[in-house]
Amino acid sequence: MTSNPHRVSEAEIQAFIDNKTKPPGALGRIEALAAQIAGFRNSLTPRITTCDLVIFAADHGIAHEGVSAFPQDVTRQMVQNFLAGGAAANVFAASMGVPVHVVDAGVAGPALTAPTLVSRRIAPGTRSSLNGPAMTDTELSAALRAGAQTVAAVRADALAFGEMGIGNTASASLLAHKLTGLPLDTLIGRGTGVDDAGLDRKKDVLSRAAARCGSELDPDTALSEYAGFEMAMMAGAMQAAAENGQLVLVDGFIATATAVAVLARAPHIRPAMIFCHRGQEAGHRVLLDWLAADPLLDMDMRLGEGTGALLAWPLVKAASAMLCDMASFHSAGVSQG
């Protein structure tokens, strides 16, 4: 036992990868991904074979200001769809053998009940951040804690996090703006598909909501002022998963805005985060650039639910398999160039 355990160095990882039976660098981004995983797990052969998807759902007070193309009821309806296995996230997950956990973080209306639903509702939706904080400090703490408790029950090597909440691109734009100082307008997009008039309205509502608070906020203030319960809960879950040694598969715009908040709270967990795809929601590219993150996939998607994270999961598994199972030039008796 030692107080200074051996850290696998970047050079050791690179040499190990370069000894695999392929020209140096020939697996491109899979090699970089493998190096990230090896560094995070402090092992040349980190075995990553299981992934679970956790979808957090909640409603947003700001949805009542007319910032979405879909009515608020859709959050609840989509939770039922997740529970029935009919949403995109379900069918992608099923095609990859990934179990799905659906969490009610605060859906509007009476509490949902279903045998497979994980009920951690903080309140039936946030208040509108146009007029005051979306949630209290107590609600934020409860949501962060509930996120950590949720992942404590999930033993997978990697966790993909998805979300559902009508209005949540609006909340994510505000959260990201207050955390990064990037211009609000560059962070606002069409969400589920507002038209030009709807986009103008959304920008007007969000600029008024943003004006309530100072320009840059600490992460917990930004979360309580502007986030949704699903985002706060995902933040707690991301941090806990990373601190457990689980890889965190970051999905689209809402998950990335949440990741920005998590990284402001706990910068040391960045090596756990795999940015999975570049979505079409306008602010996503801006936030990824701000993070200097170059995501694995570019599929022109803008759905959320964890769908982009799921599509990247086989790449993560392949990178681990390269480290764990691929032969070296020596072991395979292959000549080097």
Add this chain to the structure above:
Amino acid sequence: MTSNPHRVSEAEIQAFIDNKTKPPGALGRIEALAAQIAGFRNSLTPRITTCDLVIFAADHGIAHEGVSAFPQDVTRQMVQNFLAGGAAANVFAASMGVPVHVVDAGVAGPALTAPTLVSRRIAPGTRSSLNGPAMTDTELSAALRAGAQTVAAVRADALAFGEMGIGNTASASLLAHKLTGLPLDTLIGRGTGVDDAGLDRKKDVLSRAAARCGSELDPDTALSEYAGFEMAMMAGAMQAAAENGQLVLVDGFIATATAVAVLARAPHIRPAMIFCHRGQEAGHRVLLDWLAADPLLDMDMRLGEGTGALLAWPLVKAASAMLCDMASFHSAGVSQG
């Protein structure tokens, strides 16, 4: 029975996809991929759940002109590595549950024997295309036929095709040049990693080899003059798979050059072809642009073996799952925007 069976129209496919529980277009390229699969299989719900990888290996006479960073023995050594399960293609395939078939299409030296090897060798390597045709017309016919016979034994919904052959980027550059008329220099890259002097030598050798024949050749002449046995066999396999209704997952530069030859022989099979990744070998991007193909992944890879095709396979399966299993707004009781 009818002589004019119903064709599922593009409009029907689009309406079916737009009725799934997601904003229109929100699954981006997965929707386009799903539409391609539905069109090819003439079904709104084509169930695509199984994929096999077939790796064709052969040696190239032109390798003796010093066009590769690795010695020719590596082809044979890598076949042994494939059979032992230690190559990148093996570990990617294993991580995705994809069976691997290794075909000796014409590896130099004595015939390889192993219980799991599919032996279809045409000859112990091609002749050098610097001085004359790489193979005879009879050898080409035999290779095309052997490719078709190989896939006849594989019942998967999709087939990923890989290759191994020291010197085969050189052969692929010549083949692509003679099929497309694109400038030869734009199609020549570093292969497994020749240095600047090696690249100059490769360009010199290939320009002399190209000068032997007229500027644009019909596909069978281009194949016999310049291809390798693994490419000719893959061409026969791609065409047979597509004509069987199996999806063809096209890998990197060599597979794409082969696909160009196949499409020149049988343009009707284009809907079967899924271009999987954009590799780093210089000519790959040029050929993909010529084909107006926008591949699914951009992973900076340049290995071949089918590795890029394998990484795209989960996307194909997910697109099929979207069509087959995802709920509609009506079936899930979700409100439309």
